[in-house]
Amino acid sequence: TRFLLQVSALHGSASSRSLEATTTTTTAAPASATAPPAQPSLSEELAEGGRVKSLREMPGPSAVGNLVEFFYRDGFSRIHEIQLEHSQKYGKIFKSRFGPQLVVSIADRDLVAQVLRAEGVTPQRGNMDSWKEYRDLRGRSTGLISAEGDDWLSMRGVLRQLIMRPRDVAVFSDDVNSVVVDLVDKVRRLRCQQPDGLTVLNINDLFFKYAMESVASILYEARLGCLEDEIPKMSQEYIKALNLMFSSFKTTMYAGAIPKWLRPIFPKPWEEFCSSWDGLFKFSQIHIDRKLAEIKRKVEKGEEVEGGLLTHLLVTKEMNVEEIYANMTEMLLAGVDTTSFTLSWSTYLLARHQTVQQQIYEEVTKVLGGRVATADDVPQLPLIRGLVKETLRLFPVLPGNGRVTQDDLILGGYFIPKGTQLALCHYSTSMDEENFPCAEDFRPDRWLRKDTSDRVDNFGSIPFGHGIRSCVGRRIAELELHLALIQLLQKFHIDVSPVTGDVRAKTHGLLCPAVPINLRFVDRK
Numbered sequence: 001t002r003f004l005l006q007v008s009a010l011h012g013s014a015s016s017r018s019l020e021a022t023t024t025t026t027t028a029a030p031a032s033a034t035a036p037p038a039q040p041s042l043s044e045e046l047a048e049g050g051r052v053k054s055l056r057e058m059p060g061p062s063a064v065g066n067l068v069e070f071f072y073r074d075g076f077s078r079i080h081e082i083q084l085e086h087s088q089k090y091g092k093i094f095k096s097r098f099g100p101q102l103v104v105s106i107a108d109r110d111l112v113a114q115v116l117r118a119e120g121v122t123p124q125r126g127n128m129d130s131w132k133e134y135r136d137l138r139g140r141s142t143g144l145i146s147a148e149g150d151d152w153l154s155m156r157g158v159l160r161q162l163i164m165r166p167r168d169v170a171v172f173s174d175d176v177n178s179v180v181v182d183l184v185d186k187v188r189r190l191r192c193q194q195p196d197g198l199t200v201l202n203i204n205d206l207f208f209k210y211a212m213e214s215v216a217s218i219l220y221e222a223r224l225g226c227l228e229d230e231i232p233k234m235s236q237e238y239i240k241a242l243n244l245m246f247s248s249f250k251t252t253m254y255a256g257a258i259p260k261w262l263r264p265i266f267p268k269p270w271e272e273f274c275s276s277w278d279g280l281f282k283f284s285q286i287h288i289d290r291k292l293a294e295i296k297r298k299v300e301k302g303e304e305v306e307g308g309l310l311t312h313l314l315v316t317k318e319m320n321v322e323e324i325y326a327n328m329t330e331m332l333l334a335g336v337d338t339t340s341f342t343l344s345w346s347t348y349l350l351a352r353h354q355t356v357q358q359q360i361y362e363e364v365t366k367v368l369g370g371r372v373a374t375a376d377d378v379p380q381l382p383l384i385r386g387l388v389k390e391t392l393r394l395f396p397v398l399p400g401n402g403r404v405t406q407d408d409l410i411l412g413g414y415f416i417p418k419g420t421q422l423a424l425c426h427y428s429t430s431m432d433e434e435n436f437p438c439a440e441d442f443r444p445d446r447w448l449r450k451d452t453s454d455r456v457d458n459f460g461s462i463p464f465g466h467g468i469r470s471c472v473g474r475r476i477a478e479l480e481l482h483l484a485l486i487q488l489l490q491k492f493h494i495d496v497s498p499v500t501g502d503v504r505a506k507t508h509g510l511l512c513p514a515v516p517i518n519l520r521f522v523d524r525k
């Protein structure tokens with residue numbers, strides 16, 4: 001989700017919560033966690049004689065300190081660490097200034113819960129002006145990520161019905177599994193190229209191709225050829241546009257370094273931003289138009305039209321074609337790096353923790369033998385689910401998220417006026433010992449439920465967000481992750497290559513490996 005470089009703020013109501021409660025709050029909490037206590041209301045807080053403090057009284061780093069941290073000491077690649085440092089220094093709620101923008105950071109599970117539980121009907125993450133500007137310039141629609149208000153609500157309503165429950169996406173098991181077969185083949189071909197015949201260099205490069213291929217097989221109902229030795233030209237061009245987007249984001253959007261009035265003097269970042277969006281939209285449009293033409297041909301011949309997500313959207317016309325272009329473009333953008341980084345971290349963690357790998361392998365073998373799994377098998381594999389949850393706790397691809405408050409509220413004793421940008425510090429809460437004892441340790445079994453009474457809402461680790469504006473692709477991502485990890489474990493014993501040391505995380509929009517991860521894939525007997 002290179003898109004999330006921009007993400008930073010939010011807000012929300014009870015009606016919206018109930019709308020998606022069944023699909024978005026199903027993250028199992030670790031057995032050791034406790035439910036966040038109900039938050040006091042404004043009147044309760046005042047009745048208790050507690051004085052509500054103003055934003056002016058809130059601690060936080062100085063504007064100059066932030067400038068030095070981010071621009072001089074390259075804080076952009078250490079956002080997760082700065083989050084931790086600042087929360088340790090200033091407390092669980094603190095303010096920061098980035099130029100004219102004031103941001104209130106929340107690094108406390110219960111306060112995060114308070115914010116997300118109070119969301120209205122159309123929560124807002126942050127300022128998406130540049131995304132909207134591009135779309136207005138080219139006469140394009142917004143998609144779920146860039147849309148706000150009623151436009152967002154109606155598109156979300158459509159997609160929510162189609163892909164937000166595990167059973168909705170279970171039908172894609174065969175499509176995803178056929179991509180996993182190609183992934184396994186590719187591992188075998190790549191390792192042959194190394195002197196030891198076992199090592200795959202820079203594993204994320206491979207998982208990027210897997211993630212793109214598998215999400216596209218769902219979104220476009222088409223194969224792109226990313227796992228072939230010769231990637232088709234059109235897919236290569238898409239990857240180029242994605243990379244351009246990634247590199248130009250840092251200057252244009254995230255850093256906010258190029259305000260609009262400076263564009264005539266420094267035109268390149270904005271031009272690159274537009275040209276990468278042109279590339280991304282073009283790619284989606286080609287695939288969607290192709291499908292549309294196929295449907296029309298079938299209808300003309302009087303044949304039955306069958307298909308998946310895209311066919312459904314095109315046939316039912318619940319969204320117009322421009323909205324379909326925009327949503328497919330934004331979902332593909334959101335669905336590639338997120339999934340590939342998570343797979344890189346999962347396999348790296350398995351390679352570093354052989355006992356855990358053995359434990360999960362035994363579970364897979366016991367339940368499946370050598371059989372290929374489908375989505376229906378996943379509930380019987382709690383350690384595979386725990387592996388993904390624990391990976392995303394230790395390495396939340398989105399270490400922080402944002403909301404713009406849509407009402408005045410009291411948070412942690414401070415008065416937060418409507419329209420304030422909040423930063424939800426998910427990395428800090430994931431690493432908080434109070435939420436996760438021995439937080440540094442990799443323990444997928446902490447997610448096993450001992451019995452149903454252990455099942456509590458937990459806001460300490462919410463890698464897909466929570467509530468009505470949470471990740472719409474969560475179930476698709478989980479399907480791709482679970483099915484790939486199961487087959488990789490069935491086929492290979494995964495080990496760290498001697499040329500890979502301790503890999504740390506850095507932020508480059510998302511939380512990603514700071515150096516290439518090289519792993520050895522040894523055939524299981």
Ligand code: HEM
Pocket residue numbers: 001125144145156215330331332334335336338339342392397398401402463464465466468469470471472473474476477
């Ligand atoms: C490991 C994989 C993924 C992670 C960790 C992840 C995480 C997130 C997070 C944290 C958000 C923001 C939620 C919020 O503001 O509360 C988000 C939004 C979103 N994600 Fe994902 N995501 C992943 C994969 C995907 C995939 C595969 C797709 C598409 C198929 C996708 C599509 C989206 C979209 C469209 C949004 C915006 C939703 C809206 O504003 O209504 N994501 N994701």
